[in-house]
Amino acid sequence: MAAHYPALQVVLALLAAPVCLILRRPNAAWAVATVITWISLALALSLLGRVWETGVILYPMGDWAAPWGIEYQIDTVNAFMLVIVTLIGSVVMPFARASVEAEIEEERIYLFYCMYLLNLAGLLGIAITGDVFNLFVFLEISSLSSYVMISLGRDKRALTAAYRYLVMGTIGATFYLIGVGMMYMMTGTLNMADLATILPAVADSRTVMVALGFLTVGLGLKLALFPLHLWLPNAYAYAPSAVTVFLAATGTKVAVYAFIRIFFTVFGGVEIFTAGVIPEILAVLAALAMIGASAVAIYQTDVKRLLAYSSIAQIGYMVLGISMVTVTGLAGTIVHLFNHAIMKGGLFMAMGCILFKIGSVQLDQFEGLGKRMPVTMAAFVAGGFSLIGVPLTVGFVSKWYLVQAALEKGWWLAVAVILVSSLMAVIYIWRVVEVAYFRPPPKGSAEVSEAPLSMLVPLWILIGASYYFGIDATRTLDIAFAAAESLFGGPL
Amino acid sequence: MTVELAIILAVAVPFAGAVLIPLARATPNLRETVTLVCAALLFYLVSVIYPTVAAGGVPEVYLFEMLPGLSVFFLVEPLGMIFAGVASFLWIATSVYSIGYMRGHNEENQTRFYACFAIALGAAMGIAFAGNMLTLFIFYEVLTLSTFPLVAHAGTEDAKRAGRVYLGVLLGTSLGFQLLAIIWTWTLAGTLDFTDGGILAGKADGLTAGILLALYTFGIGKAALMPFHRWLPSAMVAPTPVSALLHAVAVVKAGVFTVVKVVVYIFGIDFLFDIGVSEWLQYMAAATILIASLVAMTQDNLKARLAYSTISQLSYIILGAMLVTDLGVIGSGMHIAMHAFGKITLFFCAGAFMIAAHKTEISQMRGIGRAMPFTTLAFFIGSLSVIGLPPMGGLWSKWYLALGTLEAGKLWLLGVLMVSSLLNVAYLLPIPFRGFFSSPEENPPLKSSHDHDREHDHTHDHDRPNGIKEAPVACLIAIGVTSAGCLVLFFYPDPVYELMRMIVAP
Numbered sequence: 001m002a003a004h005y006p007a008l009q010v011v012l013a014l015l016a017a018p019v020c021l022i023l024r025r026p027n028a029a030w031a032v033a034t035v036i037t038w039i040s041l042a043l044a045l046s047l048l049g050r051v052w053e054t055g056v057i058l059y060p061m062g063d064w065a066a067p068w069g070i071e072y073q074i075d076t077v078n079a080f081m082l083v084i085v086t087l088i089g090s091v092v093m094p095f096a097r098a099s100v101e102a103e104i105e106e107e108r109i110y111l112f113y114c115m116y117l118l119n120l121a122g123l124l125g126i127a128i129t130g131d132v133f134n135l136f137v138f139l140e141i142s143s144l145s146s147y148v149m150i151s152l153g154r155d156k157r158a159l160t161a162a163y164r165y166l167v168m169g170t171i172g173a174t175f176y177l178i179g180v181g182m183m184y185m186m187t188g189t190l191n192m193a194d195l196a197t198i199l200p201a202v203a204d205s206r207t208v209m210v211a212l213g214f215l216t217v218g219l220g221l222k223l224a225l226f227p228l229h230l231w232l233p234n235a236y237a238y239a240p241s242a243v244t245v246f247l248a249a250t251g252t253k254v255a256v257y258a259f260i261r262i263f264f265t266v267f268g269g270v271e272i273f274t275a276g277v278i279p280e281i282l283a284v285l286a287a288l289a290m291i292g293a294s295a296v297a298i299y300q301t302d303v304k305r306l307l308a309y310s311s312i313a314q315i316g317y318m319v320l321g322i323s324m325v326t327v328t329g330l331a332g333t334i335v336h337l338f339n340h341a342i343m344k345g346g347l348f349m350a351m352g353c354i355l356f357k358i359g360s361v362q363l364d365q366f367e368g369l370g371k372r373m374p375v376t377m378a379a380f381v382a383g384g385f386s387l388i389g390v391p392l393t394v395g396f397v398s399k400w401y402l403v404q405a406a407l408e409k410g411w412w413l414a415v416a417v418i419l420v421s422s423l424m425a426v427i428y429i430w431r432v433v434e435v436a437y438f439r440p441p442p443k444g445s446a447e448v449s450e451a452p453l454s455m456l457v458p459l460w461i462l463i464g465a466s467y468y469f470g471i472d473a474t475r476t477l478d479i480a481f482a483a484a485e486s487l488f489g490g491p492l
Numbered sequence: 493m494t495v496e497l498a499i500i501l502a503v504a505v506p507f508a509g510a511v512l513i514p515l516a517r518a519t520p521n522l523r524e525t526v527t528l529v530c531a532a533l534l535f536y537l538v539s540v541i542y543p544t545v546a547a548g549g550v551p552e553v554y555l556f557e558m559l560p561g562l563s564v565f566f567l568v569e570p571l572g573m574i575f576a577g578v579a580s581f582l583w584i585a586t587s588v589y590s591i592g593y594m595r596g597h598n599e600e601n602q603t604r605f606y607a608c609f610a611i612a613l614g615a616a617m618g619i620a621f622a623g624n625m626l627t628l629f630i631f632y633e634v635l636t637l638s639t640f641p642l643v644a645h646a647g648t649e650d651a652k653r654a655g656r657v658y659l660g661v662l663l664g665t666s667l668g669f670q671l672l673a674i675i676w677t678w679t680l681a682g683t684l685d686f687t688d689g690g691i692l693a694g695k696a697d698g699l700t701a702g703i704l705l706a707l708y709t710f711g712i713g714k715a716a717l718m719p720f721h722r723w724l725p726s727a728m729v730a731p732t733p734v735s736a737l738l739h740a741v742a743v744v745k746a747g748v749f750t751v752v753k754v755v756v757y758i759f760g761i762d763f764l765f766d767i768g769v770s771e772w773l774q775y776m777a778a779a780t781i782l783i784a785s786l787v788a789m790t791q792d793n794l795k796a797r798l799a800y801s802t803i804s805q806l807s808y809i810i811l812g813a814m815l816v817t818d819l820g821v822i823g824s825g826m827h828i829a830m831h832a833f834g835k836i837t838l839f840f841c842a843g844a845f846m847i848a849a850h851k852t853e854i855s856q857m858r859g860i861g862r863a864m865p866f867t868t869l870a871f872f873i874g875s876l877s878v879i880g881l882p883p884m885g886g887l888w889s890k891w892y893l894a895l896g897t898l899e900a901g902k903l904w905l906l907g908v909l910m911v912s913s914l915l916n917v918a919y920l921l922p923i924p925f926r927g928f929f930s931s932p933e934e935n936p937p938l939k940s941s942h943d944h945d946r947e948h949d950h951t952h953d954h955d956r957p958n959g960i961k962e963a964p965v966a967c968l969i970a971i972g973v974t975s976a977g978c979l980v981l982f983f984y985p986d987p988v989y990e991l992m993r994m995i996v997a998p
């Protein structure tokens with residue numbers, strides 16, 4: 001049984017999705033989705049434990065031997081990703097019940113859970129597979145389901161946001177597919193480990209160079225790398241809260257993972273990345289994202305959009321870490337994948353609570369919220385500290401390692417960008433804090449009224465986690481460093 | 493009780509107080525009792541630690557590993573002992589004072605006030621006992637964030653703007669410069685522990701060390717070295733007890749304390765002396781001393797004048813540390829204690845003037861000594877100590893700072909200290925003198941006629957020009973204790989001196 005966990009990890013969620021479709025009843029669908037997510041978390045944790053103890057797990061799908069069959073390859077990096085995705089899912093599900101009821105029409109609620117499970121399966125598939133074409137398939141599963149989830153939002157603008165995401169996401173997926181096709185042309189294989197051994201021999205060809213270009217842009221669109229981020233702000237702002245929490249915490253993270261996997265594993269033996277101009281381009285784009293998106297965030301009046309722009313800036317941190325091509329930098333990126341997932345998830349959950357009670361997340365609606373929703377706003381402030389990178393939070397840990405990596409590399413400008421960007425976070429977080437705590441509540445709404453416990457508890461679990469793993473970061477960092485070292489260890 | 497337990501409790505007790513205070517919010521008397529008990533308990537705990545440190549011990553308490561290879565732990569050395577002793581003792585005095593002040597002033601949100609105050613003290617203890625730079629930085633930021641609600645206490649537009657400046661400068665410098673310096677030190681030295689003789693010797697060349705020292709010195713915004721001093725005058729919108737304990741003692745002293753710690757235990761006096769990169773920071777400190785004193789003379793608002801005076805006095809401490817001579821460092825450490833007692837007395841008096849006579853502007857304080865003789869006398873004593881005249885404790889720290897400049901062979905810096913002392917005389921002493929020897933009728937008419945409150949109080953005073961009207965008794969007790977402290981420190985500066993001597997000649 002335990003030997004088949006890798007397959008179960010993806011298949012369970014995939015099969016549960018149509019079950020939700022058949023059940024149709026919101027509560028039943030919710031129950032199925034929740035139980036499946038929790039089981040997935042248990043599977044992911046056991047896989048991480050096994051990888052930690054015995055090393056890489058290889059699982060040929062349907063017993064078809066690689067490179068002809070599809071092979072799942074699980075090392076520390078993707079085992080950690082599986083944990084991040086399922087962990088966030090497990091906390092989001094209890095939260096989603098009340099939030100979804102308030103934000104999605106009742107006859108469509110089962111659709112949400114169905115799409116959520118498909119999305120989960122897609123993300124887990126991307127993380128677990130060792131086959132570049134299989135990765136494309138899962139990428140499409142997760143993307144298509146997320147378009148649907150976003151369009152479930154009550155706000156009419158959710159439809160245009162989803163449509164825009166659909167167009168740009170499809171371009172991204174197509175670019176990725178073209179890149180894969182070119183690699184297949186040159187090597188005749190789709191298996192990542194195989195590609196890694198064959199590619200160095202043909203790396204000098206223009207086809208491989210172009211393939212790398214297509215892969216970079218394609219995945220860049222998926223992870224919302226500046227300037228390919230245009231789909232993200234509206235998609236996050238107008239999607240139902242539970243969707244925003246889940247996508248913001250996992251969707252772009254998994255895309256970053258795919259990016260790392262392609263560059264460090266598939267192209268691991270090729271000099272193009274390590275010696276070429278690509279790292280510098282990435283570093284510049286990352287820096288622009290960190291400064292530009294933070295600056296835009298400062299001027300947002302919709303707090304959900306504000307957090308969305310902050311996410312683009314945070315993705316800049318991750319790409320910056322990648323662009324350094326050092327163990328410390330990559331470890332900083334990997335630990336930030338986790339850290340940002342929990343803190344941004346928590347912050348978007350706070351938005352969900354406020355939407356639930358106030359019905360809007362426009363900044364001027366925040367007046368007096370410090371008094372009206374003290375528990376939620378306290379969580380927002382605590383999460384905001386983490387975004388700023390105050391010590392004892394996870395944000396501090398990520399920043400520490402990224403700055404350290406930049407210092408080791410002698411990238412002074414990058415150091416300055418990281419620090420300036422974190423100071424800009426002070427400004428956009430504080431704008432919200434001032435409105436919430438210094439302006440009196442509007443008349444007639446002074447009484448304290450909080451979101452239900454089923455939303456507050458998950459919110460505080462994520463916020464608490466962003467302090468727990470900030471106070472004792474040794475565990476996450478051990479994993480991140482092991483993962484980074486294994487990525488530099490060459491092909492699997 | 494073991495010393496280790498006392499150290500942990502000394503940090504924990506104020507935080508526990510911060511939890512208990514909101515629970516007791518329904519009954520103000522109980523709430524204030526919690527504060528007083530915490531303050532007394534804290535001072536007791538610090539006094540338990542003292543004998544060990546005075547005997548040359550360096551008690552250490554390991555807490556937890558935060559990042560791989562980098563732990564959070566406490567270690568009490570003599571300098572931290574001085575800071576902790578001063579802050580914990582003055583917390584008792586301030587708590588007594590606050591009760592009189594906050595009630596006399598009918599302040600709102602008193603529960604939040606006392607709770608944040610307790611957190612700030614806990615953070616100050618954490619800074620005092622920090623065993624490495626990471627631990628110190630954590631509590632440094634806790635101190636910044638916990639004092640923000642105190643600065644913005646009034647919730648008015650002014651308070652909000654002041655809060656923004658406060659947070660902007662303190663977070664900006666610490667996250668922008670100090671954190672960078674810390675991580676850089678970590679990559680160079682592979683440790684952040686406070687070690688005798690420093691950790692950077694041999695690890696950093698002259699240029700790197702110079703940049704690092706600048707990043708630290710300016711990154712420690714709480715030390716208010718110009719040009720990062722604006723937050724301190726802004727913070728004066730806070731209630732007076734906050735200005736007194738936090739912005740004359742705990743917060744600003746945490747800043748200069750950190751500077752001295754960095755100079756002594758991160759760089760090492762000998763290393764800094766050898767590479768000579770601290771010289772230009774001596775100029776910066778000297779400039780701050782003089783400019784801030786000059787600005788202080790132009791301020792009519794008493795608290796603003798005291799704030800600029802504090803900026804100037806803080807740079808004495810920075811200057812002493814940057815001299816990197818034994819006597820200079822001794823002077824720095826002593827000045828942390830001496831200035832604390834003098835300045836807190838002055839702020840207490842300023843607050844007393846405000847609640848008893850409703851006066852905030854110096855130009856309105858002629859003849860105030862007739863109505864408030866006790867407070868004005870205390871103000872005089874505090875002024876003498878800040879100026880550094882006998883028979884006040886302030887003499888000793890200036891004495892050693894002056895010796896330090898001579899030891900460094902910088903005669904002109906001695907000149908700076910002397911000129912600054914004269915400026916201190918010029919901006920502090922006229923206040924008590926005019927208070928005693930002029931009459932209220934000589935006060936110029938109020939310029940701000942739109943301020944009805946103040947005008948009203950002004951006419952009110954004329955009704956009873958000769959009646960004695962002092963601040964509430966609680967305030968007077970606190971004022972008496974701290975001004976007596978200034979005197980006592982003149983006759984018994986030995987504990988402070990001995991502790992500092994242990995640092996330079998272990």
